[in-house]
Every structure is written in structure tokens, then in C-alpha cells.
Amino acid sequence: MIEQQTISPSKAALKPGFVTGLIMLVITFLIYFIDYTYLVSAWYGFASLVIFFGLVIYFGKQYRKELGGFMTFGTAFQFAFVTLIIAGLIAMVGNILLYHVIHPGLSEMLVKVQLENMMEMLDNFGAGESLSSDQIKDMRRDMEDAYTFVGQIKSFGIALIIYAILSLILGAVIKKRDKSTDF
Structure with missing residues (x-):
């Protein structure tokens, strides 16, 4: 009997992470070219999360199939986490290029839109007038800081924690136990 050689979850996640990151980057740039204000809209963030989830689940199920149709939670978690890290790194580099090389004034424009959106939302809840100018x-300063190079790095650090939590959820979705081994 020939033993099937399997790729580790980390190695298997490299290509899906790269593909997911590039897809997210293409979507970001398409949205930027259509209307940059959409980059700070709630629907864009939600749609990105759904696409992120969908791609990781799709690639995770492909990897599970390569493993013979079954995958432990630990393997699924590791696959999802590495995929999200790679995709996140690519997205971060793309955002840094967008905000600092391609359109250096974009971050200032996005902060203005974000602040307007937040003030409108607070006004809808009746809390807008309770904020002081300070x-x-x-x-505004916190929003501006998030678009700096250091801010992007910090955001990625926070994203790693979020990726770990998302990977727990994705690992639970992707895993599949071989019930034939139950006694």
C-alpha cells in the first residue's frame, strides 16, 4: 500500500492565503476606484468579512478533501489562522501602498467621511450633541493615526487576535471527524 504524503496545514495555507489576500486587495482597489467613501462604509466591512469567511471555508474544504475527507479541529484551526495571516499581510501592504504611495491624501479624506458618518449615527441616537469639541x-486624531504606517502595523497586531478568534469559528466549520474510528 502506498502511503499518501500530506502537506502540513501551514504550508497548505500559503497559496489560499495569498489568493485570498489578492482577492481582497483587488476588491479594495475596485471599491477605491468606484467611490473611495465606500471603503469606510459598514456594508463594505461586512461584505469583506463574508468574502474572507467564504474563501477560507472553500479552501479549507479543498484541503480537507486532499487529506482524505477528514480533518481535526487543530488542523483546521491552523490552516484557517495561517490563511488569514497571509491574507491580512497582503491586505496591509496593499493598504499602506494605497494610503502612502498611490493616494497620500486618501487617509485624510476617509477620516473626514468616517467622522461625518459617526456624527450622523450619534445624532440619530440623540448623542451627537453630548460630545465636546475635544x-x-x-x-479625529485616533482615526488619522490608524492610517499611518505605524497605525497600520498596530491594526495588524490587533487583527491577529481577531484572526485567532475567527480561526476558531472557521476551524469548527471546516473540521470533519472520521466517525468510522469511533468504537
């Missing part, structure tokens, strides 16, 4: 200035 609080609004602090929010």
Missing part, C-alpha cells in the same frame, strides 16, 4: 478632536 472629544471630537480626539476621535
Whole structure:
């Protein structure tokens, strides 16, 4: 009997992570070219999350098939986590290029739109007038800081924690136990 050689979850996740990152980058640039204000909209963030989830599940199921149709939770978690890290790195590099090389003034424009959206939302809840000008200035500064090179790196650090949590969920979705080994 010939033993099937399997690729480790980390190695198997490299190509899907790269593909997922490139797809997310293409979507980001398409949205930028259509209307940059969509980059800070709630629907864009939600749609990105759905696409992220969908691609990781798709690639995870392909990897599970390569493994013979079954995958432990640990393997699925590792696959999902490495995929998300690679995709996140590519997205971060793309965002840094977009905000600092391609369109250096974009971050300032996005902060303005974000602040307007937030103030509109707070006004809808009746809380807009309760903010002082100092609080609004602090929010603006925090938003501006998020678009800096250091801010992008910090955001990726926070994203790693989020990726770990998402990977737990994705690992639970992707795993499949071989019930024939139950006694």
C-alpha cells in the first residue's frame, strides 16, 4: 500500500492565503476606484468579512478533501489562522501602498467621511450633541493615526487576535471527524 504524503496545514495555507489576500486587495482597489467613501462604509466591512469567511471555508474544504475527507479541529484551526495571516499581510501592504504611495491624501479624506458618518449615527441616537469639541478632536486624531504606517502595523497586531478568534469559528466549520474510528 502506498502511503499518501500530506502537506502540513501551514504550508497548505500559503497559496489560499495569498489568493485570498489578492482577492481582497483587488476588491479594495475596485471599491477605491468606484467611490473611495465606500471603503469606510459598514456594508463594505461586512461584505469583506463574508468574502474572507467564504474563501477560507472553500479552501479549507479543498484541503480537507486532499487529506482524505477528514480533518481535526487543530488542523483546521491552523490552516484557517495561517490563511488569514497571509491574507491580512497582503491586505496591509496593499493598504499602506494605497494610503502612502498611490493616494497620500486618501487617509485624510476617509477620516473626514468616517467622522461625518459617526456624527450622523450619534445624532440619530440623540448623542451627537453630548460630545465636546475635544472629544471630537480626539476621535479625529485616533482615526488619522490608524492610517499611518505605524497605525497600520498596530491594526495588524490587533487583527491577529481577531484572526485567532475567527480561526476558531472557521476551524469548527471546516473540521470533519472520521466517525468510522469511533468504537
